[in-house]
Amino acid sequence: MFILRRDTIGTEDNAPEFQEDRFDATINKTSVPLEIQKLQLSDSAVYYCALTTGGVNKIIFGRGTRLNVEPSEDLQPSYYKLLVDKNTNDTACLATSFTRSHKAEVDYPDLFNNKTPAVRPSDDSLYNQLAFLSDAYQEQQCGNAENESPSDTCKDELRPDPRMNFVALMVLGLRLLFLKTVVFNVLLTVRLWISQ
Incomplete structure (x- = not known):
């Protein structure tokens, strides 16, 4: 899949979902800078530049550039201690509904650093991150985070x-x-x- 295609003979082509008024590139002597107007959260991605030489069916890719679009509001994560498996008493700590991708790692590095990264489900502007707890210290840290969490405690009540x-x-x-x-x-x- 490509976002846009430019060549030295003047061909300019954008993929249908990437409108020309938002995504554009101009070929310079040594580079082809990509310009994105009116950034949206869904524009967060790794963008690669590919080069083909005339007559050769070979595509050379660049290293890629990561673009991470953050919302302007700063929502703090809510933390919840979860029981993953009743038989083994495995627990996890869930940080949910926050706007900065590394916020949980900054607040509680002993819990979330070097764990699964924060993810943002498609069409959602908020991140979630989960860390499986391996010792009593981490369980205590998650409990502290849950107590300091700005939101109400998570209640799992189902009423018919x-x-x-x-x-x-x-x-x-x-x-x-x-x-x-x-x-x-x-x-x-x-x-x-x-x-x-």
Whole structure:
């Protein structure tokens, strides 16, 4: 997949999802700088420049340039201590809903440094990061982070919806009515065949 294509004879082509008013490049003598206007969070990526020479079916890629677009607001992470496996008592610390990609690593380097990186699900502006806890010290650190967290504690409460019971009964009734109709039609068809 390419974002845009430029060559020395003047061909300029942008991929459909990369509009020309936002993504542009101009060939200079020694470089082809990429310009992105009106940055969006979804523009965060590693951008590679590729070069082909005339007549050779060989593509040479550059080292790539990482662009990390951060939102202007600064939301602090909420921390939660999670029980991963009841049998082994494995625990993890979840930092969620924060805007700076390395915020959890800066706040609690003993927990999140050199662990899984912070990720931002597609079409989301907030990061999440998970660290599996390996000792009592890390569990204590996660507990401290959870207590200092700006948000309410995570409560996992599920209450049945009374309308859901009514809907389930209604669906059961309709299925019984359909089954009764099918049986009635089969019996009438068998009776008609016997009478002929």
